[in-house]
Amino acid sequence: MDLRTRYLGLDLSSPIVAAASPLTGEVDNIRRLEDMGAGAVVLPSLFEEEIEQNEQTIERLSTAGIESYAEALTYFPAAASCRTGCERYQELVGRARSAVDMPIFGSLNAKSERGWVDYARAIEAAGAQAIELNLHFIPMDPSLSGREVEERYRGIVKAVKNAVTIPVAAKLGPYFSAMGHMAGELFAAGADGLVLFNRFYEPDIDLAELSLSPHLDLSTASEIRLPLLWIGILAGRGAGSLAASSGVESADEVVKYLLAGADVVMTASALIRHGVGHMRALVDGLRTWLAARNLDALDAIRGSLCQREAADPTAFERANYVKI
Amino acid sequence: MDGNTAVAHVAYRINEVCAIFPITPSSPMAELADEWAAAGIRNIWGNIPVIQQMQSEGGAAGALHGALQAGALTTTFTASQGLLLMIPNMFKIAGELTASVFHVAARSVATQGLSIFGDHSDVMATRSTGFALFSSGSVQEAHDAALIAEVATLKSRVPFLHFFDGFRTSHEVNTLSLLSDSDLRAMIDDALVRAHRARALNPEHPFIRGTSQNPDTFFQGRESVNPFYRAVPEIVQKAMDDFAALAGRRYRLFDYEGAADAERVLVLMGSGAETARETAAALRQKGEKVGVVQVRLFRPFSAAHFLDALPATCQSLAVLEQTKEPGAPGEPLYLDLVAALADAFSCGRRAGMPKVIGGRYGLSSKDFNPAMAKAVFDELKKPEPKRSFTVGIIDDVCGTSLDLDPSYAIERDDVVRALFYGLGADGTVGANKNSVKIIAEQAGFYAQGYFVYDSHKSGAQTLSHLRFGPQPIHSPYLIGSANFVACHHFPFLLRQDILRLAAPGATFLLNSPYGPHQVWNRLPRSVQRQIIEKRLRFFVIDASRVAREVGLKNRTNTVLQTAFFAISGVLPRDEAIAEIKNSIRKTYGAKGEKVVQQNFKAVDDTLSRLYEVKVPLVPTSGFDRPPPVPANAPKFVREVTAMMLEGRGDEIPVSLLPVDGTFPSGTAAWEKRDIADEVPLWRPELCIQCGACSFVCPHSVIRAKYYDEGRLQNAPAAFKSAPVNARGYPEVRYSLAFYIEDCTGCGVCIEACPAKSPAEPGVKAINLEAKAQMLEAERANLAFFEELPVNDRARVDFANVRGVQFLEPLFEFSGACAGCGETPYLKLLSQLFGDRMMVANATGCSSIYGANLPVTPWSRNHEGRGPAWSNSLFEDAAEFGLGFRLAADKHLDLARERLKSLSRDIGEDAVDAILKAPQIQESEIRAQRARVAELKGKLLRMAERDEKARDLLSVVDHLVRRSIWIVGGDGWAYDIGYGGLDHVLSTGRNVNILVLDTEVYSNTGGQASKATPLGAIAKFAAAGKRVARKDLALQAIAYGNVYVAQIAMGANPQQTLQAFREAEAYEGPSLILAYSHCIAHGFDLRYGMKQQDLATASGYWPLFRYNPAMRRVGENPFRLDSPRPTIPLRDYAYNELRYHALALAHPSEAEKLLIEAQAAVVEKYKTYEALASRQNGGQAARRPASSRAARPLLMNGRERHGP
Known part of the structure; x- marks a missing residue:
């Protein structure tokens, strides 16, 4: 069965990719994912904010009380205040690259323009074969217009593309007034691919502590509809790669996304929920589905139900009006 | 570079083995050696020296002796008492003509008091060892002498002690010409190194060294070394001459x-x-x-x-x-x-x-x-x-002192002399060291920095003395006349004469919350007068605000350093700013770009926020600096302590100081340090009166009393109270009081408070609030509170945390770190037993915050009783405390004998009552006190005519049960004092040992001890500790007759209280291991108690009590007081930098160690569980006791309790 796939200009042995999650931060898991048939792995995101916070915390703690009392002018060996975060991430990229043959993608969530560029360069330097930009941005300032937000996204992609030579994918949320146009803008800015869609942390309220608490539920199969819609609309237009993300629970969702035109299908929630071994179930499920239809290559079905290829392209538009 | 670094640079590179142990001021040499070895830095022969920490300096000397005998080039670094512990081995090493160099940052030997500072008394104590004693007098000389000594010892075979002045040289930062590896190679003769190895013990050509000699030969043997000693001076001079030819710096003997x-x-x-x-x-x-x-x-x-x-x-x-x-x-x-x-x-x-x-x-x-x-x-x-x-002193007793002309000065005009008054940990010292470095690196500039610290570990004052000039600076003394004075903490103006040392025409930089137009009227009149009279140029900057705004919080170093360069003119302004930025990049580059950018912004913002103040022609303020202590303070405090507090201790004449090191208790109460910006504010309506806040307060600033509501009639309007929340006391009120001028603002109390407002999220029954607004009202409240009667100890329920809050703490306002994890235990100890307690305190943090002058935190109760405290040495606290017990037991026996012999005069019933009195419950102690007081009255009346009565009076106090406590840290208990501690436990004597276990040598800056956990970094374990901590508790339990408890106040305060009381009541040796969070763990100490709880929840620090007395009632003596682990070790450990730093630097290694540490936790817990489930005396095995179901004390009956 030929599951070979091209994504971001890279050859993958399978269209199923382990999305960024804590699981992909462990090299043992990455090895197992490859063994289970994953086509590639996206490492957990490097968060500029987290790095900064770590740096500041370590600076604060390693200097607390120093140069104050004659007998104890410091409290830690100098190594305690070493640089944090970025080198650690680079080390993970390096270890992952040497552990497996499949491509390793870095993932980046920065907050400053300089951060996007510097850390992207650092990830490239560490040996990542592509970078996924985790564009997690909530425009909390009500005076910020949609156009400005879009420009921000475009600017980030452009800046990173100018800084690195490896392929760059943009992972987005769905909240744009004109998703299709936005996708086009990002491709125009240089993005080699889009990952649809990102899911955001949304705060909840802890009633016992009377405080806000960050919250992110694992996705469920019912969440595939929106990404499926946009993958279907954008597929086959030749602008760049498309990765589907969200709601991949079983091989059924994998097949649906591929039919809609995704180049690759990413999953994190299912792996977290069922363990790394679930990758095998997804890959085998895909093979079984193809075999049951006497198909021996993936290309035969990829995008066969995208809007451009669909027998009834208007089905995508009318979806909202159909009575369920 | 400072002297310690300069010496370590040479010693590390020309040795193969370093045997080390921390002692101030030499510790940095050993720390650097350990760090360099951990970083893989090689010596001149291309290998990494072995750095071995030992349990004491005695141990280091032994290991060093062995390494020398086995042929390795070996060195050590030490000072003071540490050097004295090496003396026996020094005799041996010299007697065997073994080449080695000891590097000593010379320090006072403790006599009437301990001193960490420098003199030659330690070196002089080694005169007869046979070591060559080789002195250097500056940072450069110390660097050079380290090499010359090594050359000379290899050539002469006589071991060398190279010494330089502790602090003055070891800690002075000065311009240095660093010897290169090739310089060292050129000076060290490898043939002599091989000869040293050839003399080593070797089974291939065996010999015996270290025989036992007799009268027939010993004497001649001693004389056999004379030719070697006679050769030393010429050998040293030759080495000096060779060195001069190489480096250009010439020395003579x-x-x-x-x-x-x-x-x-x-x-x-x-x-x-x-x-x-x-x-x-x-x-x-x-x-x-x-x-x-x-x-x-x-x-x-x-x-x-x-x-x-x-x-x-x-x-x-x-x-x-x-x-x-x-x-x-x-x-x-x-x-x-x-x-x-x-x-x-x-x-x-x-x-x-x-x-x-x-x-x-x-x-x-x-x-x-x-x-x-x-x-x-x-x-x-x-x-x-x-x-x-x-x-240098005023000896008005024997008149030995010479008269001085204090105005005599010889400073050169081209030297910039700058003084910086900083608040500890605000970055002032670090910035000044950096300034020295910047200037020293400029061609044609020389720089010197020397730093003076005060006695406190929190809120301390630092004073930096900096000189810059076009010639090398050879002025190893404090600046007496400064042309630049910076005060980095505004409140200092109200405590000390900051401008005393300002030269006429000098520049004065003040970090001020008040701008250039407001500041003048905020200055004390005497400061205004000096500014005018000395024609000072006066600049202000709100550095704290600038730092805060760029995200540097209270680290004002970059701001004030920039301000210094901007107005001092040491370097051209633009050049200086560029150099500061270069230096920021170098210093903080490794800590991340964000920190670098914040500091860059601080530099830029400083220049636009620095203002020169237009100085008026006359002083205008109507207020001045208040006296350092109030007029109602005791005479000694007014005459002596106050001088020290004002920084004028050098002026105290000999006659005013005690002749034998005896100082009054409780003088810390007179030093109002006023260091916290935010302090606790009480909300009585939310308070559940549980006592948790006062229980955990590290500085004893929270006090509780209950009292009759009628007493509120004269209360200040702002005085707060609440009905006591105990049934049956309708007319009794409860109040909490806060000594906010003594509070460090650590916030530990806030975190301990369980009472939350249901209507106001985040609000508790106590909350940190800005102090400035409440200061006056709280002073009045406190004065009223102090007038309320002290609650009767006999009526307070000692058995629970709630009751303890009503006991007077007799350990208060120490200079310990804000949020210290040790001091709450000492305070509790003082509350429970302070009025009849003697404390033998090992040297370490607890002896320093416990008795570092100017003031003393161990205090007296309202009856004048309190802990009698003393410190002997670092290594002998257990033996010292045992001595207390021996004397107390002897004098108790004597008192009982004398009492019996006087029973006819005293009255048989009264004598009987005293001799047979139970003295376990506090009510019983109080009753005995009353009997003894009555007895004293009788004896005083009899004393004139009766010798026995006079004799009994001299020991009569022992008739009240005396509580002997031996206190120290883990460095003492696990390492240097372990032999003594073990022996004392074995004696079966009734002593109580409290180990304040911070798992590092906290006082000397966080070096590893045998209590340091697996996987944590510490100094001397820069690459992470590789073995698990020693289980001292199990070792003590093995005796079978030792009461042992492992406690963590933050995990279970009730168990802590119970353990203290059981240990004290147990008629035999007791050992309590108290988990003490510490600044050297690397987390915000505000959450110290929470972190203690996590330590226990993870199973890392299980709580238990082993009470041998339980055997007598057929019970298992071992009680496990904490449940099975509920969280993984990671969830506890990685909150702390000591673990987390390793995970960041070496993730795989850290992970491996964490897995090992987790396994060790599981294994250890199983051991304790097995102990807890053992059957004893035919009784069924019990499950681990829960905290609430802990066993009752071994006490007779209930006490009468108040509310």
Whole structure:
């Protein structure tokens, strides 16, 4: 069965990719994912904010009380205040690259323009074969217009593309007034691919502590509809790669996304929920589905139900009006 | 570079083994060696030296001796008591003619008090060991001497002790020309290294060394080494000459500098020689015929070289020494010189005998400045100079001191002299070290930095003395007249005379919350007057605000450093700013870009927020600096303590100081340090009166009382109270009071408070609030609270945390770190047993915050009773405390005997009642106190006529049960004092040992001990500790008759309380291991108690009590008080930098160690569970006791309890 796939200009042995999650931060898991048939792995995101916070915390703690009392002018060996975060991430990229043959993608969530560029360069330097930009941005300032937000996204992609030579994918949320146009803008800015869609942390309220608490539920199969819609609309237009993300629970969702035109299908929630071994179930499920239809290559079905290829392209538009 | 680093740089590179143990001020040398080894830095032979920490300096000396005998080039670093512990091995090493160099940052030996500061008393105690004693007097000299000593020891086989002045040289930062590896290679002869190895023990060609010798041969054997010692002076001089040829810096065994026809000469060792030389040069310019001999090789003493160095014209000679030998005819160098001169004169080698006087200076880093050197030169002019004088103090008892002209100064005009008053940990010292570095790196500039710290670990004042100039700076003394003064903490203006040392026309920089137009009227009148009279240029900047705004919180270092460069003119402004930014990049680059950018912004913002203040013509303020202590303070506090508090301790004359180191208790209460910006504010309506806040308060600033509501009639309007929440006391009120001027604002109490407002999220029954607004009202509230009666100890329920809050703490307001994890235990101890307690305290954090002058936190209760506290040494606290017990037991026996013999006079019933009184419950203690008080009354009436009554009176206090506590940290208990501790446990005597276990040597800055956990980093374990901590509890339990408890107040305060009470009640030895969070763990100590809870929840620190008395009632003595682990070790450990840092630096290694540590936790818990489920005395095994179901105390009956 030929599951070979091209994504971001890279050859993958399978269209199923382990999305960024804590699981992909462990090299043992990455090895197992490859063994289970994953086509590639996206490492957990490097968060500029987290790095900064770590740096500041370590600076604060390693200097607390120093140069104050004659007998104890410091409290830690100098190594305690070493640089944090970025080198650690680079080390993970390096270890992952040497552990497996499949491509390793870095993932980046920065907050400053300089951060996007510097850390992207650092990830490239560490040996990542592509970078996924985790564009997690909530425009909390009500005076910020949609156009400005879009420009921000475009600017980030452009800046990173100018800084690195490896392929760059943009992972987005769905909240744009004109998703299709936005996708086009990002491709125009240089993005080699889009990952649809990102899911955001949304705060909840802890009633016992009377405080806000960050919250992110694992996705469920019912969440595939929106990404499926946009993958279907954008597929086959030749602008760049498309990765589907969200709601991949079983091989059924994998097949649906591929039919809609995704180049690759990413999953994190299912792996977290069922363990790394679930990758095998997804890959085998895909093979079984193809075999049951006497198909021996993936290309035969990829995008066969995208809007451009669909027998009834208007089905995508009318979806909202159909009575369920 | 400082002296310690300069020495370590050489010692590390020319040795193969370093045996180390921390002791101030030498610790940084060992720490650097450990860090360099961990970083893989190699010595000149291309290998990484082995750095081995030992359990004590005695152990280090033993390991060093062994390594030497096995042929390795071996060194060590030490000082003071540490050096003394090495003495037995030093005799052996020298007796066996073994080449080695010890590097000693010379420090006072503890006598009437401990001192961490510098003098030569430690080195002088080693005179008879056979080591060559080799002195250096500056950072550069120390660096060079480290190499010369190594060359000389290899050539001569005589071991060398290279010493330099603790702090003055070890911690002074100065311009240094660093010796390269090739310089070292050129000086070290590998043939001598191989000869050293060839002399090693080797089974291939065996021999015996270390025989036991008898009267027939020992003496001759001692004399056999003489040729080696006679050769040393020439060998050293040759090494010095070779060194001069290589490096261009020339030294001699006795370096003379001065007039060729000098008539008056000073002889001294160490850094004081630089001061003396500078002074002599200044005097020579005025035509005086003076000179200075600096002694470098003190032992073996070469009279010939000394006589050669001394000008023949010398008529009078003063020998200055940094040591004191009470009862001796003179200090050691004086005696040597007198003997050399007398010998030369009597043998005709010298025509005349100059007048020789000896004197002492600089004990414990007392400053030795040109005025003092001049006073000595002047003394030599007198026909009858003082023979055994002192200089630098006022000796109004024996009149030994020389009079000084304090205005005498010889500072060069081209030297910028800057003083910086900083608040500990605000970054001032770090910034100044950085400024020295920046300037020293400029071509044609030289720089010097010396830093003075006060006695406190929190809210301390630092004073930086910086000199910059176009010539090398040889002025190892404090700045007496500064042309730049910076005060980095505004409140200092109200505590000290900050401008006292400002020279006329100097620049004054003030970190002020008030702008250039508001600040003037906020200055005390005396400050205004000095600014006007001295015509100071006055600048202000709100550095705290600038730092805060760029995200640097309270780290004002970059801001104030920039301000200094901007207005001092040391370097051209733009050049200076560029250099600061370069330096920021270097310093913070490794810590991340964000930190770098924040500091860059701080630099830029400083320049636009720095203002010169237009100084009015006359003072305008109506207020001035208040006296350091109030008028109602005790006489000693007013006359002595106050001087120290004002920074004028140097002016205290001998007569005002106690002759035997005995100081009054409880003087910390008179020092209002006022260091917290935010302090707790009570919300009585939310409070559940649980006592948790006062229980955990590290500085004893929270007090509780209950009282009759009628007493509120005269209360201040703002005084808060609530009905006591106990049933049956309708007219009783409850109040909490806060000593907010003593509070450090650590917030531990806030985190401990369980009472949350349901309506206001985040609000508790106590909350941190800005102090400024509440200060006046709270002072009045506190004054009223102090007038309320102290609650009767006999009516307070000692058995629970809630009750303990009503007991007077007799350990209060110490200078411990804000949020200290040790002090709450000591406070609790003082509350429970303080009025009948003796404390033997091991040296360490607890002895420092417990008794570091100016003030003493161990105090007295309202009846005048309180803990009797003393510190002997670091290593002997257990033995010292056992001595307390032996004496107490002896005197109790004596008192009982005498009492029995007087029973006819006293009354048999009364005697019987005293002798048979139970004394476990507090009510029983109170009853016994009443009996003994009555007995004392009778005895006083009988005393005049009855010898036995007088005798009984001298020991009668022992009839009240005395509580002996031995207190120390894990460095003492696990390492240096372990042998003694173990022995004391084995005696079965009734002593209580409290180990404040921070798992590192906290006091010396966080070096690893055997209590340091697996996987944590610490100094001396920079790559992470590789073995699990020692289980001291299990070792003690193995005795079977020792009460052992492991406690963590934050995990279970009730169990802590119970353990303290059981241990004290147990008639035998007790050992309590108390988890003590520490600044060296690397987390915000506000959450210290929470972190303790996590330590227990993870199973890392299980709580248990082993009470041998339980066996008597057929119960298992081992009670496990904490449940099985509920969280993984990671969730506890990675909250702390000591673990987390390793995970960041070496993730895989850290992960491996964490897995091992987790496995060790699981295994250990199983061991404890097995102990807890053991059957005993036919009783069924019990499950681990829950915290609430803990067993009752071994006490008879219930106490009467108040609310």
